[in-house]
Amino acid sequence: MTGSDPRTAPSAAPLTGPAAPCWVNLMTRDLGAAQRFYAEVLGWSFRPGRLGAEFSVARRGEVPVAGVVAVSSAYQVAVAWMPYFAVADADVAAARVRERSGTVAVGPLTIATGRGVLASDRDGAAFGLWERAEAAASPPAPADHAHAWLRLRTRNAFDAAIFYGEVLDWASGRPGCCDVAYEGEEVIVRCEGRPLARISSGAVESAVDPLVRPHWQVQFPVADLAETVTAAGRHGGALVEERTVLGGTEVTLRDPDGALFTVTDVRTPVGSGSV
Numbered sequence: 001m002t003g004s005d006p007r008t009a010p011s012a013a014p015l016t017g018p019a020a021p022c023w024v025n026l027m028t029r030d031l032g033a034a035q036r037f038y039a040e041v042l043g044w045s046f047r048p049g050r051l052g053a054e055f056s057v058a059r060r061g062e063v064p065v066a067g068v069v070a071v072s073s074a075y076q077v078a079v080a081w082m083p084y085f086a087v088a089d090a091d092v093a094a095a096r097v098r099e100r101s102g103t104v105a106v107g108p109l110t111i112a113t114g115r116g117v118l119a120s121d122r123d124g125a126a127f128g129l130w131e132r133a134e135a136a137a138s139p140p141a142p143a144d145h146a147h148a149w150l151r152l153r154t155r156n157a158f159d160a161a162i163f164y165g166e167v168l169d170w171a172s173g174r175p176g177c178c179d180v181a182y183e184g185e186e187v188i189v190r191c192e193g194r195p196l197a198r199i200s201s202g203a204v205e206s207a208v209d210p211l212v213r214p215h216w217q218v219q220f221p222v223a224d225l226a227e228t229v230t231a232a233g234r235h236g237g238a239l240v241e242e243r244t245v246l247g248g249t250e251v252t253l254r255d256p257d258g259a260l261f262t263v264t265d266v267r268t269p270v271g272s273g274s275v
Helices: 031-042 090-099 157-168 225-234
Strands: 021-027 045-048 055-060 063-069 080-086 103-111 114-120 126-132 149-153 179-183 186-191 194-200 215-221 238-245 248-254 260-264
Touching (some): 021 126, 080 215, 080 260, 090 103, 090 126, 090 157, 103 126, 126 215, 157 194, 225 238, 225 248, 225 260
Parallel strands (some): 080 126, 215 260
Antiparallel strands (some): 021 080, 055 063, 103 114, 149 215, 179 186, 186 194, 238 248, 248 260
């Protein structure tokens, strides 16, 4: 039995603006095992990617939604879900990360269809940067579905918004740039008018628990939350945390290789604040 059918998730147009979240990748050790797990839990199918034998593209029907890359061991990076942000120049963006006390772990690296960077912000949350080689070469954003939402759990939302704003030109006034809005202790990031990410305060850098340390949380909206959680447990995953939030519930799961991801029945990221 598969998990809930994500083809019923809310619709969304593709993002094209600079510095918008443009893709999510799973860094894993075993491509085949990851594909089997997410096919059963999220109903995805997979096709070979253009980046080599260790890369595949997850799809909901015919819609590309995520990448799965078996390079965790080769690049000595953690098994994890990671968001990517579109940039015009990977070298410039990587230099900005370093100048602001962030870390560049890999890249800029030319990979077939563009140039990528694996980095972390100054509080240790990992993320990627992607410079597309040409207009049609970046990882395709889904045309018909909201594929994933992002939440940065960090030490201080205001400081993090400044870091990412300076690296990615958020709120710069440039055409198509993402804007930020401060709501109490949270920051909402809107790209092309749509809320795509939240930044929340309260994470602890030295915490043993990875859920408490600063990290980017990748959230997948699903139609049947209970069925998805059950399917994850049946296929070797584990429930890590369940939270009641405005508009519904978020459940953080661990896949068999240790990567954390969140499934939610919340219909919009703006309605996903804690209650």
